[in-house]
Amino acid sequence: MNAMAPRLTCAGPWQRVATGDDAVAVAERAALGTTARVAVWPPEDLGAACATVDDVLAVLDRQASRFRADSELSWLHAAGGGVFMLSDGLAEAVGVALAAARWTAGRTDPTVGEALISLGYDRDFAAIDQQCGEPPAMPAAVPGWRRVRLDGPLLRLPPGVRLDLGATAKGVGADRAVRAAISAAGHTGGVLVSLGGDIAVAGTPPREGWPVTVAEEPDPGGPPPPQLVRLADGAVATSSVTCRRWRRGGVMMHHIVDPRTGRPAGGPWRTASVAAATCAEANAAATAAIVAGGQAASWLTSEGLPARLVGHDGEVLCLGGWPGVSGRLIPVPAGNHVYVGTRSPGGPR
């Protein structure tokens, strides 16, 4: 911890992180199977922001986790299909997932849940046997997002369809959390919330924007080096096939499923970082870019989204105004494709 930093309290298991700047306060904790991080200015707002983010993430976990037997989503799956009246929060999360599927032309699809399970991703990633010798099962067919109907809070889920909101849920969580935190601060100062590297900001950013590192994990040990960019509004998210990998019978698996095949996505890009007005949109676009493969650049360009694509050979392609050099502001486009038909992002709890 920075010795010069003011003494601040964090809610629960939040740990202060010293970044070298006393003008902002940063803390992080384990959450949703990954790490949540909060950065705020003025630093005195850190405790309230952390407590608010805790509340938001706890609610989201109870709504949308497919790894919790007591979550609302697991309850739907256990019922084996039917018509359900969802909570406002889960209705929003499912609505965003379906809107993202429509927007990305099915490159993200919330009905890949059964396919992910057949590939071996059937529990929290930390609990997966990552060297399982059993051969992978035949990938389960992806029913397709068009078979799921959502009318307000009313969901019609066909029997056997399991939802996985992984392409959008963390983005939804970051959107909700950052809006709740800036609201708790009385809309003064600025807040950044990161959920496993999917980042949303709200309020007034630091001068020149929030400094954010764009990196691959694990360290590729070669090009490209991490890049520092600045985010003044909106969100940025990264998807990659270089992590959350496991073996099944000698076959390497990863967590981004191509809905067209039910198998881990191939294609020329190993990592995609995308900026957008909301984190759910950035999250969906980054996953869609990996799945789109050779069509990723043209799709991202047509959508006007700033993006940084990293090929399997380490070559970097910057699109839509994504800065080619470190330290520059990402020009985040206005607009919204995934909260269409739902309440405002972060509204429903």
Add this chain to the structure above:
Amino acid sequence: MDADRGQARRDSIRNVRRMSNWTAAALVVGTGAAAVALAHHPFPAATQVPAAAGQAGGARTQTGGTTAGPQAASGPQVTHSVATTTASGVAVTTTTHTVNGKTVVTQVRNAPAYADN
């Protein structure tokens, strides 16, 4: 009778013409005064078109406006990275310390991730 009626009609037309002349003159004077006033008192700054986003650091994309821009100038100066966007679900803790005047950056991976390379 007809002569009286004709005289009255001519008087009426004359009055209308006189009023029209006065009205036209008033309009000319009023328009001129308004132009002079506007020339000396332009619209207040608050009604001017907002400055381009690029002036405050936000660039404009090929497809439209940006949400980044005017806000970027009013917060504190922050130079070190506060978060890392990386592969979904894996977070990296970046800690920066200053040791003997040198900046030391430490990155720690938080979530378990497996890779074959």
